[in-house]
Amino acid sequence: MKLVAFDFDGTLSDSEMTVLLGAQCGVAEEMETITERAMNDEIGYAESLRERVGLLDGLSADGVETAFEDVELRPGTVDVIRALNDAGVVTAIVTGGFGRGVESALARNDLPVDTIVANQLVFADGDLTGEVEGPLIEGTKDDALRAVADNAGVALDETVAVGDGANDLPMLEVAGLAVGYEPKPAVEPHCDEVVASMAELQELLEDRSIL
Template identity: 65%
Template sequence: MTVVAFDFDGTLSDSEMTVLLGDRCGVADDMAEITEASMNDEIDYAESLRKRAALLEGLPADDAQAAFDEVELREGAADLIAELNEAGVTTAILTGGFERGVATALEREGVSVDHIVSNHLPMNDAETELTGDVTGSLIEGTKDTALENLASDVGAGLDDCVAIGDGANDLPMLKVAGLAIGFEPKPAVEPHCDVVVTSMAEARDELVADGVLEER
């Protein structure tokens, strides 16, 4: 059994969910600055995520959904996921981003993955606006633990896992996976990648070279 675990923002998608949400309440620049510092491993990821969520306090539910509707998969991502699924590979998205944005993007392209591990932005009791809080297993928890748990659940070893990511919060899963693929990785991340790619086509080539997929 092979597991391929993707990061989402910056990897499967070139969108950044917190920035799209921040656009809706005029804090996109602040969001981008915090995100960049986190992805370069300059500030703790959990702290950065809480700071970004706090900036969204009071954002109306309709505006939040409109931001999630803007999240898109990058070129070739849907085809690669579909091919992995058809090949019987266990596919997963491990993201510090938000399940609603991931689900919206996947549904638009008509593809799915076997497992999504993500975070959530709670609404107030009336379900009318964001509270400014964030919940989920990938705030304090790290992606190595998430990948280890997933591999155990499906009966795979970590050597049979492929991790694909770009930012500092991907480092834990990149370090434990049998194959670590950096997708346009940040400078702090690149030294820990076995290979570096800049497109989904190149990622597919590496999966073929590793025997996960067959040559067309």
């Protein structure tokens, strides 16, 4: 049995959830700057995430849902994941982004994924508190991949990790096959393969007999 674990923001989606949330309260540009620094490994991921979420303090639940409705999957994502599901491959999303945003995008595309490991925004009285909680703030994606693989009964060397940013590096480094999706310059040297579209990814998975 095989397992394919995807990052979400910048990989399955070209939307950046924190930027969409930031647009709801006028801080999208600040969000984007912090995100870019983190993805290029200029600041730690946990620090960057807390900085970004802190800018969202006071955003209403309605504003959050509006932002998450704008989270879109990349062209071809549905085809890749459906093909993996049809082939009996375990699918996972391992993201430092927010579970509700991932679930929203998947539901709109009627797209099942076996496991989602994600962080969550914290609300109080219907508004964001500017805090975030979850397994991928201080925790790293290698531990998450190991746990998902163990739960699925898949050996680590039978896993594929697909990601683009610095916080994906731990997952890419321990996976049996590391695939960079338009990876950042600091990430590309750590990838076994690099793709620039979901069609390319599907072709690669077919060539590697995963599909």
